[in-house]
Amino acid sequence: MLIGEIPTGVYADRFGAKCSFITDPVLRIASIVLLFFASETWMFFVCSFINGFSVTFYSGADEAFIYESLIRE
Numbered sequence: 001m002l003i004g005e006i007p008t009g010v011y012a013d014r015f016g017a018k019c020s021f022i023t024d025p026v027l028r029i030a031s032i033v034l035l036f037f038a039s040e041t042w043m044f045f046v047c048s049f050i051n052g053f054s055v056t057f058y059s060g061a062d063e064a065f066i067y068e069s070l071i072r073e
Contacts, residue, residue: 004056012061017068020061027054 012020
């Protein structure tokens with residue numbers, strides 16, 4: 001998750017917080033689908049990586065959304 005904070009923050013800045021909020025569940029669903037079909041160890045690692053990366057999409061967008069809402073008022 002630490003590695004994914006910077007790229008997902010750039011993604012949220014470039015495309016907006018709403019798009020980043022939508023990307024989180026899409027990646028999480030992909031991670032769960034991959035988990036259903038995982039039969040080898042490396043597939044579980046990839047699933048865990050995608051799941052951790054999806055969490056960073058939400059956390060970065062959440063902080064950006066709070067910061068932007070404070071500026072507007």
